[in-house]
Amino acid sequence: MVPKRRGPKLTGVARAGLIWIALAILACAMIPLLFGLHSNLTDVANAYAAPSWHHPLGTDGLGRDEMTRLLIGGRVTLAVGAVAAAVAMCIGTIYGALAGFYGGLIDGLLMRLVDVFMSIPTLFLLLFLAALFKGNLITLMIVIGATSWLNPARLVRGEVLTLKERLYVEAARAVGADDARIIFRHVVPNAFGTVVTTTTFMVATAMLAETALSYLGIGVRAPMPSWGNLLSSAQSDLFAGAWWLILPPGLAILLTVCALNFVGDWLRDSRDAGMVGG
Amino acid sequence: MTTFVLRRLLQAIPTLIGVGIIAFVLLHIAPGGPAIALAGENAAPARVAQISHELGLDKPPLTQLYIWFSGLLHGDLGYSYQRQASVGSLIAQRLPQTLLLMGSALLVSILIAVPLGVVQAARRNTAFDRIASIAVFVAWSMPTFWFGTLLIAIFAVSLRWFPVGGLQTIDTASFDWPTRIAHLLLPAATLAIISVAGWSRYIRGSMIEQLREDYARTAIAKGLAPRAVLFRHVLRNALIPFITILGTSLPALFGGAIITEQIFAYPGMGQLFWQSATDRDFSTLLGMTMITGALVVLGNLLADVLYGVVDPRVRYD
Numbered sequence: 001m002v003p004k005r006r007g008p009k010l011t012g013v014a015r016a017g018l019i020w021i022a023l024a025i026l027a028c029a030m031i032p033l034l035f036g037l038h039s040n041l042t043d044v045a046n047a048y049a050a051p052s053w054h055h056p057l058g059t060d061g062l063g064r065d066e067m068t069r070l071l072i073g074g075r076v077t078l079a080v081g082a083v084a085a086a087v088a089m090c091i092g093t094i095y096g097a098l099a100g101f102y103g104g105l106i107d108g109l110l111m112r113l114v115d116v117f118m119s120i121p122t123l124f125l126l127l128f129l130a131a132l133f134k135g136n137l138i139t140l141m142i143v144i145g146a147t148s149w150l151n152p153a154r155l156v157r158g159e160v161l162t163l164k165e166r167l168y169v170e171a172a173r174a175v176g177a178d179d180a181r182i183i184f185r186h187v188v189p190n191a192f193g194t195v196v197t198t199t200t201f202m203v204a205t206a207m208l209a210e211t212a213l214s215y216l217g218i219g220v221r222a223p224m225p226s227w228g229n230l231l232s233s234a235q236s237d238l239f240a241g242a243w244w245l246i247l248p249p250g251l252a253i254l255l256t257v258c259a260l261n262f263v264g265d266w267l268r269d270s271r272d273a274g275m276v277g278g
Numbered sequence: 279m280t281t282f283v284l285r286r287l288l289q290a291i292p293t294l295i296g297v298g299i300i301a302f303v304l305l306h307i308a309p310g311g312p313a314i315a316l317a318g319e320n321a322a323p324a325r326v327a328q329i330s331h332e333l334g335l336d337k338p339p340l341t342q343l344y345i346w347f348s349g350l351l352h353g354d355l356g357y358s359y360q361r362q363a364s365v366g367s368l369i370a371q372r373l374p375q376t377l378l379l380m381g382s383a384l385l386v387s388i389l390i391a392v393p394l395g396v397v398q399a400a401r402r403n404t405a406f407d408r409i410a411s412i413a414v415f416v417a418w419s420m421p422t423f424w425f426g427t428l429l430i431a432i433f434a435v436s437l438r439w440f441p442v443g444g445l446q447t448i449d450t451a452s453f454d455w456p457t458r459i460a461h462l463l464l465p466a467a468t469l470a471i472i473s474v475a476g477w478s479r480y481i482r483g484s485m486i487e488q489l490r491e492d493y494a495r496t497a498i499a500k501g502l503a504p505r506a507v508l509f510r511h512v513l514r515n516a517l518i519p520f521i522t523i524l525g526t527s528l529p530a531l532f533g534g535a536i537i538t539e540q541i542f543a544y545p546g547m548g549q550l551f552w553q554s555a556t557d558r559d560f561s562t563l564l565g566m567t568m569i570t571g572a573l574v575v576l577g578n579l580l581a582d583v584l585y586g587v588v589d590p591r592v593r594y595d
Contacts, residue, residue, distance in 0.1 A: 013412065116296030118526075119571040123533030124551065128304055128563065131555040204419065211421040212537055216552060228421075235427050250424045257419035265415075 014266035017259035024256055028074035039072035040064065040223050048242045058244040061237060066230075070248050073225035077210055077253070080141050080226070084206035087145025089199050092152025093188060099153070100160030101183050111157070114150050122147050126209060130218040140219060144209045152198045159191040166190075193271045200264035204257045211253055227253045283583060290575045297571035298350070298564075302343055305560045333359070346564070355565035360557050365565035368550060373569070376546035379538070380531045382462050383469035384524070391474045392517075395481025400508055402486060410478075418475035422534060426468040426541035433464060440464050443543040465542045472534045473527055480523055484516040491515075518589045525581025528574045 010018075031037070043063035051058040057066035099110040117125075129143040163169070164187055172182050188195075207227075213219030214228030222229065230249035237245045330336045334345065349356065355365040394414075398407045417425075434442045441461050488494060489512055497507045536548035543549075547566060554562040 013415075112292065113296065116293050116300065118529065119293060119297055119574040120300065120567060121529040121533035121570060121574075123536050124567060124570065125304075127536065127552065127555045128301075128567075131558065132304070132307070208419075208421060212423070215421070215423045215537065216540065217556075231421065231424060235423075238431070246427075250421070253421055253424075254416065254419050258415055261415055261419055 011262075011266055013262045017262035017266075020255055020259040021263070024074060024252070024259075025078060028071050028078060032068065032071050032075075037065075037068040037071065039069050039225050041068075048237075048240060051244050057248050058242070060233070060242070060245060061240065066245060066248065069225040069230060070227075070252060073227050073230050073249065074252060076137065076220055076224060076226040077207055077228060078256075080137070080144065080210045080220070081203040081207040083141040084144035084148070084209070085199050085202035087142055088148040088202050088206070089152055089195060091146065092149035092198075093156050093191075093195055095149065096153040096156030096158075097160050097183050097188050097191070100157035101164050101179070101187060103161070107157070111154075114153055117150055122209075123212065126213060127216065127218065130213055134218070137220065137224070140210070140213070144206050144213075148202060148205060148209070152195075152202065155194050155198055156188075156191055159194045160187055163187050163190050193267075197264055197267040197271065200260050200267060204260035204264070207253065207257055207260075279583075279586065282586070283579070286579050286582060290579060293575055294568070294572055295347075298347060298568055299343070301564050301567040302339075302346065305564060306339055306342075350568065355568065356561040358554075358559055358562045360554075360559040361562065365562050368562060369547070369566060369569055372545065372547045372550050375544065376532075376535055376539070376548060379462065379465055379469060379535060379544065379546055380528075382466035383473070383531060383534075386466050386470040387473040387477060390470070391477035392481055392513075394474075395478040396485055396508065396513060398478070398482045399485030399489065400504075402482070414475045414478055417471050420471065422468060422472060422537045423541055425471050426464070426538060429464050429468060430541070443541070444545075461544075465538050465544050468541065469531065469534050469538045472530055476527075477520070477523065481516060481520065484519060485512060488512045488516045518585065521581050521585050521588060525578045528577040529570075532570050532574070 032039075041064060043059070046055075046059050046063040047061050049055055049059040049063070055065050055067065057070060059065055060069070095110065095114075099107045125147045126143065129147065130140065133139045133143060168186060169182055172186050177185075210219055210226060211228035211231065214226060215232040219228050220226035222233075227249045231246070231253065234242070234245035234249060327336070334342060337345075346356065353366070355369065357364050358368060361368060394410060398410050401407055430442055433439045440463055441457075444461060485508075494507060494512055497511050498504070502511075532547070535546060536552055538544065539546045539548035540552060547570070550562065551566050553559075554566070
């Protein structure tokens, strides 16, 4: 009897998550272009203006339009999340695939190194590196990516450990494929499900890392807006009575990270269900 | 058992050496080392060279590593030139505060996560379960410092139930438990939010798994009250693997402490680490990374041993 394979049914929250992510990307990418918005236009006469028709989300202490800064900041934060996750997944996938495929002593050594890195809190490493390589957005993305590859590496290794025993690996070897070809053309593509699911969670984690670093003053640097530094500067603006600045960036981060986690959870569940069915 | 503990302790040594090497390498690939930080960005090269020589920074890296490690074996964590104090004494001042904060956060997380997970598992796929799951995801997705600030805004500024920050009120000279606890509650709640989400998910999953086991079905079939089955039989088994999760959550707690201590001006390890990173106080950073690594390794070891105590089926051979 062939068990019926349960298709990946889209749950309500996962659908809402996908729609939110798509909307957020579209809005941040397109609206500033369409309206020709600039995030750093100051208008000191209009500092700390409450939300109005002209400034839907009000203005900050320099009279900059909060709506514009939120949209441009979204570009920055989403880009940091995506690029950092890509960096982490590249390192993690290659590392995990090598450890899982070769096994034995190599696996032992590589995984001991992961254990060592795991004994150091990620935020310690992030602070270390971010303080050492003060600088631009690109370094921030690489630093966040370089500190979050441990979990992907472990997950990919686990997957590769079982995949390398499959018949198609033996077949590929029989026709004379070398290790590199087997790993990257046969084994890794078959671990794609794990990689995609993990990437979704990594983007969420990287966005929260950006927020945390911006709060500690070593993330995205002013005047460039990001959801993280908009949120952390909104905390001090609160003392100036500007209550309208605190919710938009906070909700933007919360909803996007939540959406990514819902989608990731759904991907993982539907993959597990698919595996049970064969 | 004793041999198991000894073997795990031996295994911890290479891990700790690894932590030391990583921290050391990271610090030495830094553009502009401690000498520049002490002498100032625009100091004369001769002055920088002199400071380098005094700190032993002109020796080859391997020699420095050796000197540092041999100091470590004699219980010497190094000397902070920025703070004019030995790193060991700096950490000794801060560590108890952070351990207290982390312990309270652990307690808060367990008190919320375990009951929540149990009730969710008992009533799985009901409206309560779904709403609780979404709430848990929201908590998980929240930037820690935002949550902390919201707590301050609500409970400290508006309601004035708890103090805004610090360790205890300045006018109380002596150690006073009630004020200490009042100062601890909001930071502990903030730090706890990181783990509550993951843990309640874990308890829920592991309870559902145990409820499907034969022994649970037998207990229900023989007419035991559902509550008794849930708490006396199922929860006990579901909590066993949870011990490992507690052990592995230490690094995240230490990391979270950096943010939490920053929000509440709480004088602990996290605050010291952040200050040292901004001052480029490398010897303190190195010493703190080492101590944290040791505590994390120790925590995992403790979790492994506890696992065996709680579950006698585990064999150490």
